[in-house]
Amino acid sequence: MAKSRVKPIRPGAAEGAPAPAFSLPTEDGREVALKEFAGANLVVFFYPRADTPTCTREAVDFTRLAAKFAAADTALLGVSDDPVRKQKRFHDKHKLKVSLASDEARETIRAYGAWGEKTLYGRTYEGVLRTTFLIDAKGRIARIWRVARVDGHADEVLAAAKAL
Numbered sequence: 267m268a269k270s271r272v273k274p275i276r277p278g279a280a281e282g283a284p285a286p287a288f289s290l291p292t293e294d295g296r297e298v299a300l301k302e303f304a305g306a307n308l309v310v311f312f313y314p315r316a317d318t319p320t321c322t323r324e325a326v327d328f329t330r331l332a333a334k335f336a337a338a339d340t341a342l343l344g345v346s347d348d349p350v351r352k353q354k355r356f357h358d359k360h361k362l363k364v365s366l367a368s369d370e371a372r373e374t375i376r377a378y379g380a381w382g383e384k385t386l387y388g389r390t391y392e393g394v395l396r397t398t399f400l401i402d403a404k405g406r407i408a409r410i411w412r413v414a415r416v417d418g419h420a421d422e423v424l425a426a427a428k429a430l
Contacts, residue, residue: 279377282407284405284407285308285405285406286377286378288300288374290345290367292365293356293365293367295350298343298365304403306339306403307339307408307427309328309335309340309343309400309401310345311342311345311397313345313394314394314396316352316356317360321346325362327420329360329362329364330420331421332364338427340400342363342365345366345368345369345380346368347372347375349370352368353368378397381393382395398411400427403430
């Protein structure tokens with residue numbers, strides 16, 4: 267497999283800073299907003315494309331650990347720039363236990379710094395950077411992962427959530 271390089275276009279959100287507010291449509295037709303999670307932890311994982319092999323592995327891993335995240339008072343939210351209908355098909359096809367939000371305008375993706383330059387097979391383009399944020403109960407960014415490999419990633423995020 268070719269090695270991919272990524273470079274954020276702008277830094278976006280930073281550890282210790284307040285998480286950027288958002289309100290996005292989800293796969294089930296409702297709106298989800300950051301303010302709904304006040305008093306609880308939240309994991310927001312940005313992924314490039316619904317129903318691709320690596321994105322599927324990541325979402326399935328978070329689903330596998332959903333009950334453990336809930337026990338750690340931590341909600342899960344996946345975000346990509348795919349339309350709601352594609353998020354719904356992805357969610358249903360893989361029986362995901364995490365909400366998936368659609369950010370077609372890429373405003374939230376950019377606010378979090380999860381949009382940037384990518385290089386794959388010698389081709390440079392802009393896209394969603396696989397990035398995960400752990401937001402604490404006070405709405406501050408506790409941890410950021412610029413994800414290179416998804417294997418073991420959800421487990422690492424769970425350990426960080428339990429430590430909050």
